[in-house]
Amino acid sequence: MVLNVHERRLAAPAARAGALIDSLAGQDDRLWPHDRWPAMRFDRPLQVGAEGGHGPVRYRVEHYRPGTRVRFRFRAPAGFDGYHEYEVRPLGDGGCVLRHSLVMSTRPPAWLTWPLVFRPLHDALLEDSLDKAELSLGAGPRPPRRWSVRVRLLRSLASAVSR
Template sequence: MKVRNVHQRTLDASGTQVGALIDGLAQRGDRLWPEERWPQLRFDRPLGAGAVGGHGPVRYVIEAYAPGRGIRCRFTAPRGFLGTHGFEVEDAGGGRTVLRHVLEMRTTGPALLSWPLVFRPLHDALIEDALDRAERSVGMKPAGARWSVWVRVLRRVLRGRG
C-alpha cells in the first residue's frame, strides 16, 4: 500500500526561527520533539547524513539534512516500512513560515496492518503534538491537539507491554 501522510502548521516566525527547531532535534533543549509525551528521539551522533536513530520501535537513518531547511530520514524499522519521513521549512510570506512533516512510504508484509491500525494513529498524534510544541516555541498559542480514544487505548496497551 502506498502512503503519503502530511501534517503542517503555519507559524508566525521567520524561516530561521523555524529551521532552528529542526536543527535542535534530539539535542539538549529540543523545542520541537514532544519528549514529555512520547519516546525520546535519539541519534548515534549529531544530525547529519548517515546518523542512525529513531524513537520507540521506529528506526531510521538520516538520508538528507540541510541545516535550517529540513531533514529526511529513511525507515529501517518496523518491518515493512519502505520509505522516508521528515520535516521541512517553507516561507509563507509576511514573516510566516510553514513547518511541514511529510511521510512517504510503501507498506508491505506486517505493515499492511500495523500502519493503519497502530502506527498511523500514534504517528498522527505525535506529529500534531510536535507541531503544537513548535507553535509554543515561537510564542504562539496552539489550539491543542487532542488524542483520539483509539490513541489513548493504544498507548495504554503498549505501555503495559514493557
C-alpha cells in the same frame, strides 16, 4: 503508497522555525514532543548518517540541510519502505509553513500495522510536535491536545507490553 502530511502555518520567520529542526534530538530539542512520546535519539549529533529513532521506529538521517530540511530513511518497523521528513517553507508575509511528510510503501506486516496501530499514533505525535513548534516560537501556551480514545488505548497497550 502512503502519503501522510501534517503542516502548520507559523507566524515566525523560516529561519526561526528552521532552528527547531536543527534542535531535533539535541539537549534543547524544541520540536519533538519528548514530554509525551518516546524521545528521538541518535548515535551522534543530527547529521547525515546518524542512526536512531523513537520507540520501535528506527531510521537513518538521509538528508540534512540545516535550518531547512531533514529526511529520515526508515529501517524499522518491518514493512516500512520509505522516509519521513520535516521541512520549512517561507511564506511571502514573513511567516512560514513547517511540514512533516511521511512517504512510504508498505509490505507485510505493515499492511496491517500501519493503518491499525502506527498511523493513529503517528498522527497524534505529529500534531503534538507542531503544537510544540508553535509554543517554542512564542504562540503562547495551550493545553495539551487530548488524544482520541483509540490513541489512548494503543498507548496503554504499548505501555503494558513494554513492562
